[in-house]
Amino acid sequence: MKDSLSTEQQRVHAVVKKIQAELEELKETVAQDSAEQKRRLKESGEIKINQGSSESMWESAGELRAVEQDLLIRSKTLAKNQNRVIALEKMVDDPYFGRIDYEDEYGQETIYIGISSVFDEYDNLVVDWRSPIASLYYEGNVGDTIPLTIREQRLSLSIELKRQFLIRQAKIIQMLDTDNVMGDPYLLEVLEDRSSYQMGAVVSTLQKEQNQIVRDTSAKVTLIEGVAGSGKTVVLMQKIAYLLYTFRDQLKASEIILFSPNKIFQTYISQVLPELGELNVTSHIFPEFMKSRVPKFNLITNQDEKLSDITLLKGSLQFSAALKRYTNRLKTNYIRFSSLSFQGEIIISKEEIKELFYSIESKGTLASKLGLLQRILTQKVEQLKGSQRTAKWVEDVLLSMSDAELRQHESDAKDEQKAEETLIDSILETAYAPVIKRIKRLAFIRYQHQYIHFLKAIPKLISLEDFSITEEIWTEHIQQVLTNMAHKKLALEDMDAFYSLFQLMNGPISTTKFKYICLDEVQDFSPFQLQMLKDFYPTAHFVMSGDLNQNILMKRVSFNDLETIFSESSFQRYQLLTSYRSTNEIIRFSNHFLGEKPAVETTFREGKKPEVIVANESIPYMDYVQKKVAGSKKASTRVAFITKNYAEAERFYQELTNAGIESNLVLKDTDNSHYPVIVIPVQLAKGLEFDVVFALFHYSTHSSSNDLSTAYTICSRAMHELYFLASSIEDPFVQRVEPTDYHLVELN
Structure with missing residues (x-):
């Protein structure tokens, strides 16, 4: 028999009472464990390795290892309890759905x-x-x-x-x-x-087709393709939470990395996983991720709404393949070595290093051959160290030591002659440590010169004509990269390729073994970047979400590229064709910008038709805009004026300011977008949604395929109301839309 509302309410109270009791107990436990963890961390820092004898050294080292192991176990328990506290705090108000x-x-x-x-x-x-x-x-x-x-x-x-x-x-x-x-x-x-x-976890309204995506763990690569507002991002996040729950004995949160398109979107989704009780998943913006791998260079930001031909080339799979062919050739020629020096004098010249390297017989990778060179150079330095035991500089160091230092060495060694030998060993070890470190890090390779040499080789490895680039343009570009490097700057595509070259020469160097790589807005990644991630983490699973209709940068990754990159992996592709964000009227209007490939969508809500506002200098359209903004503020709804580029965002913000309309301009992904009225370029609005959107196209003079994709992306940010500002009713964008799909606002 179905329970009545009163019976169900009684059960809610009983369950909440149980949750509150567990929460209070757990909070006390977390507080006690946190204090104990701090105390033990302090104690571990005070443990010193006793050098007095081998027995006491091993005893103190064992004590430190035991404390570290205990700290690790306690840390995992504490993190688990902290996650549980977050979930229970939410469930006190809303225990189940x-x-x-x-x-x-x-x-x-x-x-x-x-x-x-x-x-x-x-x-x-x-x-x-x-x-x-x-x-x-x-x-x-x-x-x-x-x-x-x-x-x-x-x-x-x-x-x-x-x-x-x-x-x-x-x-x-x-x-x-x-x-x-x-x-x-x-x-x-x-x-x-x-x-x-901020986006919510919304597991209560997870749909059947979304649930199937969340729970399917059979494929090595999962692609969640969906139309605007279909819940791609939240499904991606729910899938992460599901993986951590289902494989909790084999998968740690630190073994999952999530890439978001920008910091604004990262902030927007930041509470989804915590709402689901998962705190410790690493979230990155891809440019920042690369910057952390190439810390000596600053990142040159790109605010263009369209990628240059050179950027497209450097982001291509052809460029990735060319880099691998190039590094394979380095096994027999072209490596740019530098000499190894000690105390200002060359001890192994670059010519000698080159001769040694190319004399090595190796059928392995470039990295493995360079590894053999490392061992040879290390042995040569060890021989040099041996020949320096009676050198004058060693004697000078001995003579400069205080009596107290000498007596300490003698006391430890319990033998004067042995003490001197040990002391000389220590002096040589310390003096040659920088040289050994350089060898271990392959720092005797001139990586910047090597990268420029690679760029110069590109015309022999790739057809520049395929990317509409002449050799003259390419030569000028190389000079620009040289200038950038001189100023310690790199564009993201150069940072990608530079680090990939470094990786191919050094071999795998990442200390983090990610088991899952999750990418949101995958269409904004270049094929080169995805191939690079696949090469960096060859055993990882990939979970990606995206919508090619929102590829505002154009000619970034295609799904054919994805199939090529992950051709050796099991690949599961899902398509979400229902929009939950926008009304049926907004979706129908937006679809007119999709060209020959309209999205097949199911919509769930009806609403008012989008309005087309003719906006030019002869029409006082700003009064109408002001009226709409005032109405939205009164209704406590959020308004976004979205432009196709940064320059137009600045221009329209000034127009709003001149008209006395208060708004906030968002031009960087570090800017605060938490305002009721904002002006924002579409590059920073990806993935976001607003109650009311003004699509600003009254500056446009043409409609390229790139602009059409941009128009679709802008319009599909709107949840309830859409206003399209065009220069005239004859505007090419307006002409694409059926007159029955919008309301024309006629202003005098």
């Missing part, structure tokens, strides 16, 4: 589903949405029999009841029995809500 009654061979069962599990002594009060049994909520409808595998046991479960809850502050606001999650008033209420400065 769904209920499923089902029947199996043992009889009828009831489960309640939330963002984490809650147990009492006798029962599972709330089931984690990621658990296998919770699939019933997403996969099945009332009357369906769903096959599930739980702990390797195949079950057939018949769904008797599916119930949804909207709970706020431990009170049931809405309770709804439904056949499915999609198409009910609860989902509609969520979608009709105002936009937020």
Whole structure:
């Protein structure tokens, strides 16, 4: 029998009481463990390795290892408890969102589903949405029999009841029995809500097709392709949370890395994983990730709305293949060595190093051959050290030592002659340490010269004509790269290639073994960058989300490129064709900018038609804009004026300021976008959503394929209202749209 609202409310109170009790106990535990961790860290810093005897040295070293191991175990427990506290704090207000009654061979069962599990002594009060049994909520409808595998046991479960809850502050606001999650008033209420400065986890409205993506772990490479507003990003995040739950014994949060398109978007999604109880997933902006790998260079930022031909070449798979062919040739020629010096004198010349390297017989990689050279050079330096034992500079160092230092060495050695030998060994070790370090780091290779030599070789490795580049243009570009390097600067595409060259010469040098590489807005990555990540982390799984229709940079990665890059891996491609962000009217308007490939979408909400506003110097359109902004502020909705580039954002911001309309200009991904009214270029608006969007195209004089993709991206940021500013009704953009799909605002 179905429970009444009052009965369900009583259960909510009982579960919340249990959650509060666990939360209070756990907070106390976390506080105590944190204090103990700090105390033990301090103690570990005070442990000194006793050098008095080998026995005491091993004893103190063993003590330090034991303390470090204990700290590691305690740290993992503390992190787990901290994650649990975050989940429970959210569940105090909203303990669960769904209920499923089902029947199996043992009889009828009831489960309640939330963002984490809650147990009492006798029962599972709330089931984690990621658990296998919770699939019933997403996969099945009332009357369906769903096959599930739980702990390797195949079950057939018949769904008797599916119930949804909207709970706020431990009170049931809405309770709804439904056949499915999609198409009910609860989902509609969520979608009709105002936009937020931060994305939520929204597992309560996870759809069947999204749930299947989240739970599928069969492929090495997963691509989540979807139309604007289809939930690609949140599904990607939920999949990360699901992986950490399902493989919690084999996968640590530190073994997953997530790449976001920019810092604004990174901030926007920053609370999704914590809401799901996962705190420690590493999130990066790709340029920053590369900057950390090439710290000696500053990054040159690119604010162009369209990539140059040279940038496209350097981002291509052809450029990646050319680099590998080039480094393979370095095994027999062309490496730029520098001499090894000691105390200002050359001890092994670059000519000698070159001769040694090319005399080595090796069928392995360039990195392995250079590894053999390292060993040879190290041996030569060790021989040189041996010949320097009676050198005058060593004697000078001995004579400069104080009596106290000498007596200490004699006391430790318990033999005067042995003490002198040990002391000389120490002096030589210290003096030659920088040389040995240079050899270990392959720092005797002139990497900057090597990279420039690679660029000069490009016309022999790639057809420049395929990228509409002449040899004269390429030669001028190399000079620009030389100038940039002289000023310790590199463009991102050069940073990518420079580091890849370094990696190919040194071999794998990353200390972090990521098991999952997750990329959002994958269409903004270059094929070179994706190939580079695949080469850096060859055993990692890849989870990517993207929409080629939003490829505003144009000619970045295509899905053919993805299939080429991951051709040796199992590849699963999903397509999400339902938009949950925008109304049907906004989607229909936006689709007109997709050219020959309109998106096949299902929409969920109806709303007002987009408005086309003719905006030029002879029409006082700013009064109308001001009226709309004032109405949005009154309704507490967010407004974004989105432009196709940075220059137009600055220009329109000034127009708003002159008209007395208060707004905030966002030109860098470090700028604060948490304002009710902002002006932002589309490059920084990727992935974001706003209640009201003004698409600013009244500056445009033409509509290239690049601009059409940009128009689609801008318009699809709108949730509830869209205003399209054009220079005239004859504007090429307006002409693409059916007159029945918008309302023309006629201003006098």
